[in-house]
Amino acid sequence: MTDKLKPLREKIDSIDAQILDLLNQRAQVAQEVGHVKAETNAPVFRPEREAQVLRGVAERNPGPLGDKEVQSIFREIMSSCRALERRVTVAYLGPAGTFSEQAVYAQFGTAVEGLPCPSIDEVFRATEAGTADFGVVPVENSSEGAINRTLDLLLTTPCLISGEVAIAVHHSLMSKTGTMDGVTVICAHSQALAQCQAWLNQNYPNIERRAVASNAEAARMAGDDPAIAAIASELAGNMYGLGVVKGHIQDDPHNRTRFAVIGKLETGPSGSDHTSLVLAVPNKAGAVYQLLAPLATHGVSMTRFESRPARMGTWEYYFYVDIEGHVHNPAVAKALAELKDNAAFFKVLGSYPTSLT
Incomplete structure (x- = not known):
């Protein structure tokens, strides 16, 4: 041989x-x-x-x-x-070992300076202040839907979306001993608890579930306290010395989370792009239909439509819309011009390359 x-x-x-x-x-x-x-x-x-x-x-x-x-x-x-x-600095929801950190490397590669933040709000704040060149924030999950805090912050931030990345999210239940002996509470981010709800109901219905800032924070806590089990990635578990009780406990085997890259960069056309918008309409019959009609008129495809309460004490909503194409595309530009004329509120969150993952 x-x-x-x-x-x-x-x-x-x-x-x-x-x-x-x-x-x-x-x-x-x-x-x-x-x-x-x-x-x-x-x-x-x-x-x-x-x-x-x-x-x-x-x-x-x-x-x-x-x-x-x-x-x-x-x-x-x-x-x-x-x-x-120059080494780019990227803020993300920390600590190290979160799916947000994985999204950073999936978008930028590993030759970047990661800046872990304790909350999504801090990711926006660091990016807006220039402490970080970019931020990576979760936008939506394939099983649990939109990340509402991110949507609310996108409404008010001066930053633009300059990229998107989607990653597979595989949750593992882990503890300091690798067993559930002596465990009295299971910790994870609220989204992770929701994504594993059916499995937890079937296997550990009587153990308290506690939402924390991130899955990696749950892993850190479990590493310090044998009475705590964490739902997190195995990467986070390895960082904090945890043993796997059970892997792949997410209810949806194809569970994925989409992240937005935010920053001050206005991204040019790449040839395959998305544009994200926030819209509001007057409170009258047919207003939403009339607002979106220019998209059909100019052949622009809408890929996402999400509503959020305007939080102004009335039954009014902001609509988060993703469309195919870049703002510099002639058909998109014409459609957006008409949308702006018809909307009570209009904001382009950014045009950016379609995720490759």
Whole structure:
């Protein structure tokens, strides 16, 4: 076997040397790009450009590596090259080990400076203040729907949505001992408790459930107290020395959460984009239908429609709408102009590349 492996290993070593040389050539060109950007004060991170690169490598990929695997490799290459210009700081709902942190790396790669925040409000605050270049916040879950606090903050923030990323959410029940012996309370974020409600009702109906700021915070608490079990990712469990009682306890096996990337960057067209809006209409019959009619008129597809109370003491609502296309697309621009004329309130939250995940 050694005689057969030796020439193959030598071939791999030769290819690796070529890859290393090409990677450093790419890094040198990226540094030159950084110098040009510095002269014009252009942003280091361009979501539309990186989305185009990742789509391009998938389209050209002949295999045997899968498209997602190739995109993952190139995302890290771009992340490392970007860091040669400047390491981007990204705020997220912490502590370390949350699904929000995973979303950061899924969007930016690992060559970034993560800034864990104790709440979604603090993610917005850090991004608005410039403490972080970008923030990553959960927007909606495939089984539990919208994250209402995020929607409320998007209404008032000066930040724009400049990207989106969706990740699979697999919850594990964990404790310090890896068993439920002596456990009197199960802690997790309220969304995680809701996403595992049926499983918990069937298996541990009599144990108290307590909502905390994040799943990673629950894991940290469980690491300090054997009477606490946590629902969190296994990554968080490993960070805090927990043993898995039961994995994949989410009620929906295909459970996913979509995150928005917020910042001060106005993202250009990438070729496959979404635009997010907040709208309100006068309180009269047919107002919502009339408001949205320009989308159909100009052939613009609506992919999401969510309502939230206006909180002004009356039965009035804000409508959160996602559409296909970029604000610079002619059909989208015409539809939005008509929407604005018909709306009692109109705000573009941002145009951004469609999630690749």
